[in-house]
Amino acid sequence: MRRTTRRRLRRGILYAIFVAFVALVALAADWGRLRQQFLQIDIAREQFPEIITIAAKNTLLFTVVAFIGGLILGIVLALMKLSTIGPYRWLATGYIELFRGLPALLTIFAMAYVLPIALEIRVPFGQVGAGLVGLILVAGAYMAETIRAGIQGVPKGQAEAARSLGMSPSWTMVSVILPQAFRIIVPPLTNEFVLLIKDTSLLFIAGSTIQTKELTTFTRDAQSVYFNGTPLLMAAMLYLFITIPLTRLVAVLERRMARSR
């Protein structure tokens, strides 16, 4: 009896602290200036339709390109890392350590400015495209580890059964191991997709033409034109509009996985 009263008291105090904190912040904030800086309806209106047709579209397009590129690179790296041939393993390990250890911003910057000079190649989307290559390189390094874990998560008996039927190591990988590995890693890969949506904002460093601006570049430029934060708030809303459904999807997938086991 005494223990429950004490627990109730402690909960009551924690609630009170929370309410007091929220009230304090709300009272301290200058709502008038906030609204002026971040909620100018006129400025918001002027962002349409480009904020959707160019900025949000490019964010999604760049995410999908980086995801697919990173996935292919990740599969190759994961297979190299699991190879019985030493040099392949070392190369993959070195690559993964390098690009996971560097800030993504630095890699994107390097690709955007070094790649066009070094190889004299023209990438679609110009400098942003070159920056996107940097994002693919980073995404591949992260996904490689996820995919490797997925492959190793498939029970050993599966490969043994396939090999016992006379299937070659590569056929075993393609038709027995990888399909099951991907089933295991759908939730972490979806997570990777969400991270990539946000990481496309790093492409601002690559410099853009009007047609290749993604959400962050677009709204930052708009912010400096109007000298007002409203476009940034819009970008934040749009990012959440895309990412929250996806993170909910991950939660559902993870629950379903847990149940099927």
Add this chain to the structure above:
Amino acid sequence: MTEFPTPPTDVPAIEVVDLYKRFGELEVLKGVSLTVKAGQVVCVIGPSGSGKSTLLRCVNRLEEPTAGQLRVEGIDILDPEIDVDKVRTRIGMVFQQFNLFPHLSVLRNLTLAQRRVLGRGKEEAAEVARQNLERVGLLDKADAYPAHLSGGQQQRAAIARSLSMNPDMMLFDEPTSALDPELVGDVLDVMRNLAGSGMTMMVVTHEMGFAREVGDDLVFMDDGMIVEEGNPRDVLANPRHTRTQSFLSKVL
């Protein structure tokens, strides 16, 4: 399609000579010699850790022996030049944990290797698969996924999958050990019929009744060696070695 010359019947299906297998410091097989004649059913029994599963897994080279000789239908399968995938198409393998492919339907489980390895067409592979499903009594489960089958059904499907490759011999690695007791009978029935049809079989098992009734030869292994070998009825009724006696007194 790969065709192999039919070996003369006096060539043993499996010939193991002085086989050694070492996992690091641990010596699992210490000089095992064993012959399985074509059409024979050889059952291997013994306590866990005796090396019986390792011996079986060496026969299709899921484990690489450390030393010794291994001939399948007269061909040295430890020859580094040999195509091990080709050898394996002639040796069916059934696992304790079934190892059906969970992402494929039962029918696709049975047709996958037929198509990829033997190069059979879609229709032909499906036809062979259906014949073998009928043989194990699972024709109505062709479109089901493994997760929806009972353990006994999964094991029968796994046997049908191996049979679909038209192997010359079948290896069974404790095929009923992971099953609930009431499901063991169906699997043993399938194996009994298979033996009756003349299939060469090497069976690692704890089912003494099956060994006595179906086996032509019984091998008792302990500590990486063959301790006793002979007619199943004789060995089970009158074991000569003390180790065989003490093992049988525990399991019978």
